[in-house]
Amino acid sequence: MRLILIISFFVVLGCTKKTETRLLQEKEIALAQPKVSSTSAIIDSSVVVTAALKLDGVEIFYTDDGSEPTIGSMKYEKPFRSKSEGIYTFKAFHPSWKSSDITILKLYKKGIVPSNIEWHTSPNNAYEGLGTSTVINQEKAGLNFRSKEWVGFDSTAVADIYFKKKRFIESINIGYLVDVASWIFPPTSVRISSDEMDTIEIEVPRLNQQEPKALRDVQVPIGKELNSIHIEIMNLNAIPDWHDGKGNKAWLFMDEWIFK
Amino acid sequence: MSRRKFLKRSSCLALGLFAYPAYSSAFSLSRTxxxxxxxxxxxxxxxxxWGNLDPLRTPVQDCHEMVQDSKGRIVLLTNHTKNNVIIYDKSGKLLETWGTKYPGAHGLTLVKENGSDFLLITDYERHQIIKTTIDGKVIFVIDYPADTGKYESKEEFNPTETAVLENGDFYVADGYGKQHIIHYNYKGELLNYFGGRGKGDGQFLNAHGICYDDRDPKNRSLLISAREMNMLKRFNLNGDFMESIKVPGALICRPVxxxxxxxxxxxxxxxxSNSDSGFVLIMNDKNEVVSCPGATAPLYKDNQLDELYQTVRLFQHPHDVCIDDDENMYVAQWNSGQTYPIKLTRV
Structure with a gap:
């Protein structure tokens, strides 16, 4: 009986202690996403892909088909060379921390390079990128919107694209940035027209909530031989209610248009 | 083993309880x-x-800054106007609150004068610096520094931090405004100004924090963070630029x-890619980064520090740290879902 009383006393003490201080335990908090980069996101011949999360004990696994990695996926050991376009997905694991969110790296095959671009609207003065050919210079950008690889519009972006000769265009890929904290949103739609085809308009899904910064793209299927293309990219006119900037105009940032 | 665990285990051992198998499994402190x-x-x-309170009674908005006062109490400044100042003991117990008129409460500096504690608060919404007693009585209020000729209206002045010398002189960093550092005497009279927005040595992008560095008594100086530039800058007390200390990848708030x-x-x-990617950074007496809780281990190659970045999603947006007399640290966070500070216990 005395022993039970003593144990009960310590059980009470132990419980009281727990409510006072709750020290963070293993597996309560997740790792940050691995940092992933490639020598270029547009493959001419090949690129080198690097992934890192510099924390002792971290292991990074990846897939090359867009699926979510597990510890049964390919293990990232060192930088590797890639020759083919695709979606690489990376995830970090650690014995003491929850696994990370995924990091996606999208690699694109180099497309047909236009001979000229003629703009009908202008980017904002502060975000003119490297000039009029920024979106066709075969350079993708990173997540920093201040990089000169981005052109930033606060209005609809309209341009005509010309090729040296008639080319078969399978599709057009428009790369854009999502950085909602900086009021940079996806376009609402992309409209493609030409004398040689009917107008095609693709709606881009809207964001319903905060999302991490991301490089995204919208692909417009064409399947025609064309000399020139008229491209209109519609900007979000009013930032949605869930955002601090609600009602204001959103920014549209684009890095590259790839003509497959 | 922490002191607390050691004491607990010692008392148990004294009673011989660990010898009893049923106890040892029932009292396993944690599985992880x-x-x-x-x-x-x-x-x-x-x-x-630590410090978690009833948000209905004692709410916080952003937890901007913290100091420890002469009595050892932990003083938190938040921009919630129900209670701008929340005072805890070191165990996290609420002692008192005050302040309802500081909507842009941001900078908090302890001033010790003739054995009494005072506080310097910067308020970027009021565009003012306010000196108070430790229990909230206003001593003086300083408006925007029109006499510098650098400001046309109060809205251009958005002070983020102060630093105080032994003689009562103090410096104000206009970190959300025009990036000047303004030097006043103890009465709040303008003495000098320097800095300003720009990428030059003596200029700032987001002069977010300032502190008085008296670690070397022969070379007393000011340390000022240029947060957007990932840099700490040193100036002499006259406002002449001395050096920059780079912290690649780290948007540092005030030096403490x-x-x-x-x-x-x-x-x-x-x-x-995520905005809530903060951490804590510690430099030694040579101004070398020695520890980054929540981030990559500091690594120097040819005297250049590798880029630092968050490795675990523990902190969201740390905004200030306070180190108490037990070497433990309190981390106040901006835009973290109105959470109370996190305590880090040194091991």
């Missing part, structure tokens, strides 16, 4: 291990329960000197 963060000389356990080390809350990792 306490996490330890940080590097080298500065490693910590993380107390997520404790003994010979400098501690920083890092609001964000520069190149992270």
């Amino acid at each position: 291990e306490d996490v330890i963060i940080g590097h080298n000389s500065h490693q910590y356990k993380v107390d997520l329960s 000197i404790h003994k010979k080390d400098i501690y920083f809350a890092v609001l964000q990792s520069k190149n992270a």
Whole structure:
């Protein structure tokens, strides 16, 4: 009986202690996403892909088909060379921390390079990128919107694209940035027209909530031989209610248009 | 083993309880291990329960800054106007609150004068610096520094931080405004100004924090963070630029000197995809980064520090740190879902 009383006393003490201080335990908090980069996101011949999360004990696994990695996926050991376009997905694991969110790296095959671009609207003065050919210079950008690889519009972006000769265009890929904290949103739609085809308009899904910064793209299927293309990219006119900037105009940032 | 665990185990051992098998399994403290963060000389356990209060009674908005007063109490400044100042003891117990008129409460500096504690508060919404007693009585209020000729209206002046010398002179960093550092005497009279917005040596992008560095009595100076530039800058007391200390990847808030080390809350990792990518950074007496709780281990190659970045999603947007007389640290966070500070217990 005395022993039970003593144990009960310590059980009470132990419980009281727990409510006072709750020290963070293993597996309560997740790792940050691995940092992933490639020598270029547009493959001419090949690129080198690097992934890192510099924390002792971290292991990074990846897939090359867009699926979510597990510890049964390919293990990232060192930088590797890639020759083919695709979606690489990376995830970090650690014995003491929850696994990370995924990091996606999208690699694109180099497309047909236009001979000229003629703009009908202008980017904002502060975000003119490297000039009029920024979106066709075969350079993708990173997540920093201040990089000169981005052109930033606060209005609809309209341009005509010309090729040296008639080319078969399978599709057009428009790369854009999502950085909602900086009021940079996806376009609402992309409209493609030409004398040689009917107008095609693709709606881009809207964001319903905060999302991490991301490089995204919208692909417009064409399947025609064309000399020139008229491209209109519609900007979000009013930032949605869930955002601090609600009602204001959103920014549209684009890095590259790839003509497959 | 922490002191608390040691004492608990000692008392149990004294009663011979560990010899009883049923006790040892029933009293297993936890199935998992306490996490330890940080590097080298500065490693910590993380107390997520410290200072948590009833948000209906004692709410916080952003927890901007913290100091420890002469009585050892932990003073928190928040921009919630129900209670701008929340005072805890070191265990996290609420002692008192005051302040309802500081909507842009941001900078908090302890001033010790003739054995009494005072506070300097910067308020970027009021565009003012306010000196108060430790219990909230206003001593003086300073408006925007029109006499410098650099400001046309109060809205251009958005002060973020102050630093105080032994003689009562103080400096104000206009970190959300035009990036000037303004020097006043103890009465609040303008003496000098320097800095300003720009990328030059003596200029700032987001002069977010300032502190008085008296670690070397022969070369007393000012340390000022240029947060957007991922840099700490040193000036002499006349406002002449002396040096820059780069902290690649780290958006450092104010420098906090404790003994010979400098501690920083890092609001964000520069190149992270998530905004809530902050951590804590500690420099030694040589101004070398020695520990980054929540981030990569500091690594120097040819005297250049590798880019630092968050490795675990523990902190969101750390905005200030306070180191108490037990070497434990309190981390106040901006835009973290109205959470109370996190305590880091040094191990």
